[in-house]
Amino acid sequence: MQSEDAPNAKKLLRSQLSEARQTLAKDPETASMLAAQLNQLVTSLQAKIVAAYLPFGTEPNIMDFVEGAAGRGITLVMPVSQLDQSMHWVEYTGLSAPGIFGFHEPTGIEASLESAELILIPASAADQQGNRLGKGKGFYDIALAQLANRIPVAAVVYDQEVLEQLPIEAHDQAVDYVVTPKRTIAVG
Numbered sequence: 001m002q003s004e005d006a007p008n009a010k011k012l013l014r015s016q017l018s019e020a021r022q023t024l025a026k027d028p029e030t031a032s033m034l035a036a037q038l039n040q041l042v043t044s045l046q047a048k049i050v051a052a053y054l055p056f057g058t059e060p061n062i063m064d065f066v067e068g069a070a071g072r073g074i075t076l077v078m079p080v081s082q083l084d085q086s087m088h089w090v091e092y093t094g095l096s097a098p099g100i101f102g103f104h105e106p107t108g109i110e111a112s113l114e115s116a117e118l119i120l121i122p123a124s125a126a127d128q129q130g131n132r133l134g135k136g137k138g139f140y141d142i143a144l145a146q147l148a149n150r151i152p153v154a155a156v157v158y159d160q161e162v163l164e165q166l167p168i169e170a171h172d173q174a175v176d177y178v179v180t181p182k183r184t185i186a187v188g
Helices: 006-024 028-045 063-072 139-145
Strands: 049-051 075-081 087-091 096-098 104-106 118-122 125-127 153-156 177-179 184-186
Touching (some): 028 118, 028 184, 063 075, 075 104
Parallel strands (some): 118 153
Antiparallel strands (some): 075 087, 177 184
């Protein structure tokens, strides 16, 4: 639901959800289950180029999927954050370096988000209508709003982070799928 108090409601929700993530982000079984769900989605969409991310902190750990992608014939493109809240995209080769926020981001040859056939994005929560709660800086919302062509987007969250309804703002970009370790929800 869109409201004037959405920014404060989002901030409170992020804080409430972050504690539960501490263990899940480090659990190898959870990472394996997420990889299985992501592989099923990629297969069902017949995607050969997937935009993904290197998980940081408590973001849903998709490294099992990332590390197995090349062996499944999948090319990964990943974002590198820029100071102007845009993202530069590179073809992931397994290498990374500290980015503008100090955590590791991928390095590689320049790529385009437009080349992706599926976009995977981390989220703090998502709802059954396809609304996504990010970290609050708007990087993914900006990137998705700039796409010339419609590309399926999947928010990656943990099971308890699929909520009934999220507070939203006008700039928020909805997703087509919500992927958790136990299920993939098609929305919209």
